[in-house]
Amino acid sequence: MMSAKILVYIDQVKGKVLPASWEAIGAAHTLADKLGGEVAALVLGAEAKPVAEQAFQYGVAAACYCDDPTLTDYRPEPYADVLVKVARDLGVELLLFPTTTRGREQAAMSSVELGSGVIPDVTGLEVVDGKVVATRPVYAGRLISKAVCEATPQVITTRVRAFKAPEADPTKTGAPAQVPAVRAEADIHTKVTGYSLAEGGVSLTDANAIVSGGRGVSNNPALTPPAGMDEKATEIWRAQEGFKLIGDVAATLKAAVGASRAAVDAGYVPYAHQVGQTGKLVAPDLYIACGISGAIQHQAGMRSSKVIVAINKDAEAPIFRLARYGVVGDLFEILPPLAAALRQRLGK
Amino acid sequence: MKIVVCIKQVPDSAAKMVVEGGQISWGDAPLVLNPWDEFAIEAALQLIEANGGELTVVSVGGESAKESLKTALAMGCNQAILVADPALQGADSQASAHVLAAVIQKIGGLDAAFFGKQAIDGDMGVTAAQTARLLGWPMLGLAASLKAADGKLLVEKAFEEGRQSVECPTPAVVSVSKDIGEPRYPSFMGIRKASRATIPVWNLAELGIAAPVSVVRWPEVTNPPAREVKTEMITGGSAQEIAEKLADKILEEKVL
Numbered sequence: 001m002m003s004a005k006i007l008v009y010i011d012q013v014k015g016k017v018l019p020a021s022w023e024a025i026g027a028a029h030t031l032a033d034k035l036g037g038e039v040a041a042l043v044l045g046a047e048a049k050p051v052a053e054q055a056f057q058y059g060v061a062a063a064c065y066c067d068d069p070t071l072t073d074y075r076p077e078p079y080a081d082v083l084v085k086v087a088r089d090l091g092v093e094l095l096l097f098p099t100t101t102r103g104r105e106q107a108a109m110s111s112v113e114l115g116s117g118v119i120p121d122v123t124g125l126e127v128v129d130g131k132v133v134a135t136r137p138v139y140a141g142r143l144i145s146k147a148v149c150e151a152t153p154q155v156i157t158t159r160v161r162a163f164k165a166p167e168a169d170p171t172k173t174g175a176p177a178q179v180p181a182v183r184a185e186a187d188i189h190t191k192v193t194g195y196s197l198a199e200g201g202v203s204l205t206d207a208n209a210i211v212s213g214g215r216g217v218s219n220n221p222a223l224t225p226p227a228g229m230d231e232k233a234t235e236i237w238r239a240q241e242g243f244k245l246i247g248d249v250a251a252t253l254k255a256a257v258g259a260s261r262a263a264v265d266a267g268y269v270p271y272a273h274q275v276g277q278t279g280k281l282v283a284p285d286l287y288i289a290c291g292i293s294g295a296i297q298h299q300a301g302m303r304s305s306k307v308i309v310a311i312n313k314d315a316e317a318p319i320f321r322l323a324r325y326g327v328v329g330d331l332f333e334i335l336p337p338l339a340a341a342l343r344q345r346l347g348k
Numbered sequence: 349m350k351i352v353v354c355i356k357q358v359p360d361s362a363a364k365m366v367v368e369g370g371q372i373s374w375g376d377a378p379l380v381l382n383p384w385d386e387f388a389i390e391a392a393l394q395l396i397e398a399n400g401g402e403l404t405v406v407s408v409g410g411e412s413a414k415e416s417l418k419t420a421l422a423m424g425c426n427q428a429i430l431v432a433d434p435a436l437q438g439a440d441s442q443a444s445a446h447v448l449a450a451v452i453q454k455i456g457g458l459d460a461a462f463f464g465k466q467a468i469d470g471d472m473g474v475t476a477a478q479t480a481r482l483l484g485w486p487m488l489g490l491a492a493s494l495k496a497a498d499g500k501l502l503v504e505k506a507f508e509e510g511r512q513s514v515e516c517p518t519p520a521v522v523s524v525s526k527d528i529g530e531p532r533y534p535s536f537m538g539i540r541k542a543s544r545a546t547i548p549v550w551n552l553a554e555l556g557i558a559a560p561v562s563v564v565r566w567p568e569v570t571n572p573p574a575r576e577v578k579t580e581m582i583t584g585g586s587a588q589e590i591a592e593k594l595a596d597k598i599l600e601e602k603v604l
Binding site: 013016018073074075076077080100101102104105107108109111112113116117118119120121133136137138139140141142143144145146147148149150151189190191192193194195196197198203205208209253265271274277278279285286296297303306307308309320321322323324325326327328329330333334336337338340341342344345346 | 359361362364365366367372383384440441442445446468469470471472473474475476477478480481482486487488489490502504506507508509510511512513514515516517526527530562563564565566567568569570571572575577578579580581582583587588590591592594595596597598599601603604
């Protein structure tokens, strides 16, 4: 059996890899350079073998996979069984996961079974006196904490977009090792009965750019709503018209559409779009906030964005204090020519 | 059905958190029931209302956590238990999971243990899955909708790609996402009842466990680096002019 110091869990569904998995491999390489030892990857589920082969392009020394029928659908228990067994067999000292839904869950479950602890959602990793020291935001990023796991193996999940994925090198290849399932179907209590896929569009946490709307999106005075709507229906209709403008700028930039909690609570857009303390924490390269005043809970979710643009009618809105560029004005007047100007400059 | 919901008391989400002399301070901001846990309570209450049964709310914490337990009682939980022990000072998530697993076993005969997605102080989001693994119960993570039928829980779980429908026999651990719907406000009657409630306090000896070892250390907490941002206001004679200028500025940043 091979040995490795660091094992990286690759999060994938039917051959589609969540890109944060490769970022976790990038973080693993940086640590391995300082700690010594090799980096291995583990891939579970349907289509695990081609993904494990792909992992070699990111520079892992070894990859193992299990595509047993019991793992075709993601179920936490049989996945964690295989993960724990592989971690023990390889004698790894560090387990890394991307901070995805499955990654966080698997990190939590394997940590207690391996008699260790977990440090989720870290944004920085360093080696001090041979020990891995993690940096992670707490209180939704209002404070930054260092964290050390004193037990072995250390279990850590890396925040999406906080680490750089290595360049894929197609000349790097290798033969992944197949590992068996641990738990028989009869001993698995959960049954997956169906799926409903998320609506299309760019995922918020992976997005390079995000255009977000707030409560202000429903306030276009120039619109005349269709007759016969009650007050709430009119408000929603106005908001949807406003989000069309946001969607148009987003489409031009291949950006995701975000929203403030106020916009979600008012029923303008589904919760999946919410940015903030009780929504998604995002850090895109470009964040355009439209009609968002910038409550502290919203700021917590987006303040790590690289370039922030704020468009708001209220010159005193707190969002301007975070913004690189600010426009005090009516988003309904600014967004249509902005979309056109960007389209023109981007050659679309 | 017999359900327990595990909650945490945290500083209010609007509190201004700062580090003073190496200590985290939230000034005079109130301590509240963790907002994510309100969704777990709401989901559990709906399940009890549809199927009958009782809901117990549990928190590991200090004496002050009784206030958050009372909020949960006022929302409709039937009884509350506080787990407090000096040995639990600074417990990490796995230590808390060990304690909660022991509480769940001591209560006994439960159909489910509910958790919020995460607590807004540490933003860890791991205790539910850790507790599930320690109990050997199936983990139904980030439930967006749920119901019970024929001794089974039927849950829609939220993932990056969409939702997965899962069913499993009870008992199970469930963590609840915000998709479940807005949590109810405590009723006037509920608040009156909660204010009179006596909340039993269990220590580790009563749970029959030794103090679990905490393995994660937090050597240093700091204020985040100030965001060095010079805001440039874009102005112009018309919306068209402002939009053109802004588009140029965005492209100059070379982030697209």
